[in-house]
Each structure stands twice: as structure tokens, then as C-alpha cells.
Amino acid sequence: MKTLIKVLIIILIFGFVAEAQSQYSYRTIREIQYNSPDSLSLAEYLQNSQPSRYTLQGSRFMGDTVTVVGVCVIPAQVLKFTAGGYTMVIADTGYDGNFGSIFIRASIATGDTASYIEMLNPGVGDIVRVVGYIAEFGTPGMNTVTQLVPLRSPNFTLIGAGEISTIKQKNIFDFYEGIFPGGRIKFRTGEPLESGIVELTNLTVVSALSATNGTVNLVDDLGNMISTYDGSTWFTLRTYRDPLSTYQLPEINSRIDTLRGMITSVSGGENPRGYRITPIFPGDIIFGKPRPIITTVRRYPVVVTQDSATKIEAIFTKLKDGATIKERFLLYSIDNASFTLIEMNAVSGDTLYRGIIPIQSIGTNVRYFLKAVDSLGLSTISASGAGGGLGSDTSKGFYFYKVTDGNLTIQDIQFTPYSNGRSAYVGAVTKLRGIITADTSDIGLTARTTGGTSVWYMQSGNNLASGIWFTGVLDTLKSLKKGDSVAITGTIQENFDVTRIGNVTLLERFTPDNPIPNPTMLTTGIFGPGAGNGDLNAEPYEGMLVQFDTVTVTNVWPTFADVTEYSVSDGSGDIIVRRDGKNTYSNVIGDTIFNMTIIKVGDRFANLKGIIYYSFNRYKVCPRTNADFGTFLPLNVDDRIDGPLPTQYQLSNNYPNPFNPKTVIEYSIPREEFVTLKIYNLIGQEVATLKNEIQKAGSYRVNFDGSKLSSGIYFYRLQTSSFTQIKKMALVK
Secondary structure (H helix, E strand, O other), X not given: OOHHHHHHHHHHHHOOHHHHHOOOOEOOHHHHHOOOHHHHHHHHHHOOOOHHHHHHOOOOOOOOEEEEEEEEEEOOOOOOOXXXXXXXXXXXXXXXXXXXXXXXXXXXXXXXXXXXXXXXXXXXXXXXXXXXXXXXXXXXXXXXXXXXXXXXOOOEEEEEEOOOOOOEEOOHHHXXXXXXXXXXXOHHHHHXXXXXXXXXXXXXXXXXXXOOOOEEEEEOOOOOEEEEOOOOOOOOOOOOOOOOOOOOOOOOOOEEEEEEEEEEXXXXXXXXXXXXXXXXXXXXXXXXXXOOEEEEEXXXXXXXXXXXXXXXXXXXXXXXXXXXXXXXEEEEEEOXXXXXXXXXXXXXXXXXXXXXXXXXXXXXXXXXXXXXXXOOOOEEEEOOOOOOXXXXXXXXXXXXXXXXXXOOOHHHHHOOOOOOOOOOXXXXXXXXXXXXXXXXXXXXXXXXXXXXXXXXXXXXXXXXXXXXXXXXXXXXXXXXXXOOEEEEEEEEXXXXXXXXXXXXXXXXXXXXXXXXXXXXXXXXHHHOOOOOOOOOOOHHXXXXXXXXXXXXEEEOOOOOOOOOOEEEEOOOOEEEEOOOEOOOEEOOHHHHHHOOEEOOOOOEEEEEEEEEEEEOOEEEEEOOOHHHEOOEEOOOOOOEEOOOOOOOOEEOOOEOOOEOOEEEEEEEEOOOEEEEEEEEOOOOOEEEEEEEEEEOOEEEEEEEXXXXXXXXXXXXXXXXXXXXXXXXXXXXX
């Protein structure tokens, strides 16, 4: 039985508000945060494939109003990463185990700071009593952070001083296994440490996650990755950083001996990273001796033929505080045999070095990587051109090529046996042939939003890895039509992990009106959140026409950073839909002014065709025109009510009331929020969920059918991040 429901029923029936306020149950933080091993195991199995099941790692007290006593670990005046509110962390007093910390966040409206001013009083070690309700920050993603949202003043009481729990020594493996994307979130060992302070050791900076924020990706010596997050104003490069901060963005390959911070998560496109670590106080990052760095790895020629040896060149440098580089090696393997090691020779200056792979016969497969060792014995590997730490991970792949006669196909360019998604021929200028599958009547000359695709696409058949995106400024490209048989000459590129032909310099058109390759029939689950860049099941379809049968709209805002994307599923898992195509289906309410059909969660299409694309850590499908959508089957649900945007929250009385068996519930929200609307019986048991999704600001009408319920009193509750209200209704049969 939910405590919040019992309390609010008392309020509604008896009206004793003051009495009800004294009945908010006391809960320990461990009680609020605890998840069973079975629940976390299931979350770990699902990863991000079913975001709606975030409750597997969320609090079982979500929505309840409780009283909590805890010791302040991070004060509100220190923790500042949440805009428009006060945030802090407290921990259970006298307890040093798992599930012992919780994040407190008060979302403060303009001019309302006085209602939460008490949050600024506690310092580290102060014991406080807080009254608030339990929510999850980051829904509808799988990785949410349980938060206590304090009620308005009086909400905090200082009751003494205590001791904060010890910092826990942990490994990245406790939170994430492998390199992101493509690794696994460790819910079983990570969730018990949510909002807790941990210490990680022996880390290497492999890439900048955000140079603006000052955040980086880190790996341990076993190849597991975690990212930092700028939680205070000390470890950020933004304009509002602490004026005393000396923090600078660490150089790639910098070593971190010790990193302390709070374990948290992030919503939106970063959600699949799972847990991130937030250093808070000066001294939370202790740097060690950096390793050598290997950059600008080049192969000459890029397209290797049977009559040429292969020159591998790279620049080897030491960082400012690093030791002198002692050895530089090229290791290569012929047709998956063991690696041969040769020492590379200086070419010019003291940084550019070269190694040579001998001439091989046509059809030979060659893989290789580079290694540098300094005078302290610290080493660095460059295994591929992939970014984000993948480039140093030999388990994700190597530099590679196949000896050919010099004539490449789309399949040669797109094929990779490794899960880093990199083409073997990046940088090569080559000619490719295919049939045009998308022209300017299908996709625009520029992407709709950042991370989108532009025209053109071509395909050479229905085999795996037979489609590709190409771009250029030639005026003749604009005259291309679907079905044209063409040859194009351009440069092979990796554009944010999408292999394409860029800078097209030559177009040869052969015959028009050729049959377009039929779309490959697939299931949406192949491209779900667990499919990171280079996924061996998903990557071969990049650039190809595919089709899914009977898909349902599952989310109208799955990507935090791009409101124009939505997701669909055929029951096997979600795939995100890009809107770069010239069709009239939209998830954005305001697009009604463009006479577009607004889709909602639950709407279906008999089938959906499109071109597979990749951006921001997800594979996506880009339908071209309306012809790529099968019959539209809208869900018979309640529509948004036309009219001016509301200025306040409101839950109206249902009508008719009493009802038998149907009634209508209307409500208004003044801003975009994650909304739940649920029905409860008289003893507080949930009997129906009417809404559980992100909704735009507006007024809504919902039809409720109680035909499966017995006569009696029921309650309906509207809840957002900053508003909760319950009303009573009667079903009379």
C-alpha cells in the first residue's frame, strides 16, 4: 500500500490537513534506495532496450511523501550542476553499507527561492530532517537517479552533527564493463552506490566527452570505461566556473592516480552510458605520470595492391610531464596468424616514425596496431582509428586492410569484422558504383537537426554492407533520381561514426529507372539501445534500405537533445526514427501548422521502411517520403485540447461523476513534463495507469473505462516533477 495514497485519501475524505502532515512515515535512505538482486539482474539483462522499465532500478516508494533523516555529504552551496534549483546529497546516519545515499533536489521556480532557503544551511556532517516526496530523475531512460524532492518550507530541520560515511574504494567494472558504446551497464553493483562517494584509481584519459564542460572519458587498465560529470563549478570550463578553479581539460593519455566523486547518471542521449562519476571538491582528481601518445596514424597507400609494400606512419610524442619514449613498435598479422613485431624507424625530427609491412598477394587480409613504451615502462597502444577509447582496445578491433586489385565496391568500404565500426579505407579517394535509393525528393540537402543525415544514398544490391551515404557540392548531384545507375568518385570518411563518401568530385551516370533494391526485412530490436557503434548485427545495414512490419510508436521524445526524434517497435525493441526525410508524420505538436500528422504513443503503422543511419550512440531509421509508411493506425486515445497554453497546473473534476462505466478526466500542465495519471482504489492499490509519458505544455482530456472494476470509490492522481494532486470519483453500476 502506498503511503502517499493513504495520506492523501485522509486529506480528501476528512480534510484534516494539519493532522495529515504529521503522518508522513519515516523511512531510512536504505529503505528508499533498495532494489532486490533479481530486479537489478533483470535491468542488467535488458540494459536500455526497454526504457519504460526504469522502475527495475528505481525506488519502490516513487511518489510517496516521507520523512528522512540523514547526514549531509555534499551541501547545496557546493553541488550546483542542476540549473534552476538547489541540490545536495545526504546519507543514512550510522550506516556505511549499500543503498545508503540519496540525492535531494528542489526545483525552484522564478521568485520562489525563499521556499527552499533552508537547504542552504546544512554543511558537511550536519544531520537534517527532510520531508519530501520520492521521484526519479531522468525518466523515461533506464538509468534514473532516485531523488527526494522536499516540500516547500518548512521542509528542513537541523537536528545535530554526525559523521559522514567512509569513501568506498571501487573499480570502473562495478559500474560499466567494456568501452562505451558497446559495453554493459552494471546495475547489480552500480545501483547500490548511486549518489554515494567512491574512489577509483589507475585511470587513463582517452578522450574529451565535452571540451566545453571539461568532462572526459576514462578507462582502467582492463579496458573498462566511465565518464566524468561536472557536478560543481570547480571541475568545469564553463563561464560560471569557480573563479579560484585551476582545473584544465586533461590531455589525452593523461594518467589519473586517484579520482573521487559522486556516482550519478545522466538523461537523454548520454543515458546509455549508465553511471558517471562527479568529482566535487578541489583535490578530488590526483594526476599521475602520463603515458606516451600515438597520433596521426597513416597508411600509404590506403588501397593496397599486390605490387606494393605498405608504409605505416605515426607521430609518437610524450606529454608535458611524461617520461622519454624508449621504443616504438609496429605489430602486424597476415591472415589472422600471430603478430610479427618490428621496431619503427624515425622519418623526420623525433616524432614521426615509419614501419613497413612487406608485399602480400591479392586477397590477403592484414591487421596491425602500434605500441609505444617509455623509460618508466608505461605503454600505449593505438589499435584503430576509433574514438572514445575504442582506438586503444584491441578487443574491439585493429587497423586492417585487404590486398585488392585497386577496384573497390561499397561492400569493401562498409565491411568490418570488428565492433568499432571503422572502415578499412578511411582517407582513400576511390570510385564506387550503385543504384540511387534517396534523392532530393526524399531527403534535404542539409540535415534537419544536428546529428542528422542529408541526401544522397546508393546501394549495390541486397547483400550485407551494400548501402552508403555520399555528399558533395557538384551541381550535377542535384539532378540524381532514384533508380539512376551511377559511379561516383570521392573520399571515404567517418562522419561521427557513419561511413560515407564525402567531397564527391566526379559523377558518372549510366542508365535511369533501374529497379531500386528491395528493402531488407528486419526486426527493430536489432537496432535497440544495446547496439553500440559497430555492433556486428546492426552495422552491416548502415546506409541500406530496410523494412519493419507492424510497428507501434513507443516514445515521442526518446532523445533528450533532439525533440524531433521518436521511437517505434515491432515488439522486439525500440529503434529511433529520424525526421530528415520529406514526409508529413511528426511527433512535435506545433507541426500541426504545417498540416503534418501528429503521432502519439500507441499509434501504429502497418509497416515502416527507411535507411539505416547512426548518430549520438544509436542506430536510427530515416523514412524518406510518406510512401515509406504503411497504413497509419492511430490509437483511439484522448487528444490534446485545443486552446491557449495553460499558466498553471490543474486537475479537473471528472465527468460524469458518479459514472458507469466511462468517465472523462481533464488536466493542464504549463510546461513540458513527464506525466503520470493513475487510478487507485479506496485502500490505495493502483488499478490503472492512464498516462506515463512526456507531454508538451497544454490541456489534455483522458477517457477512463471502468467496466472491469466493481462499484465503489476510486481516486485519480496526476503527478509531475513539481505537482501532485488527487481527486475522488464514484463508479456506480
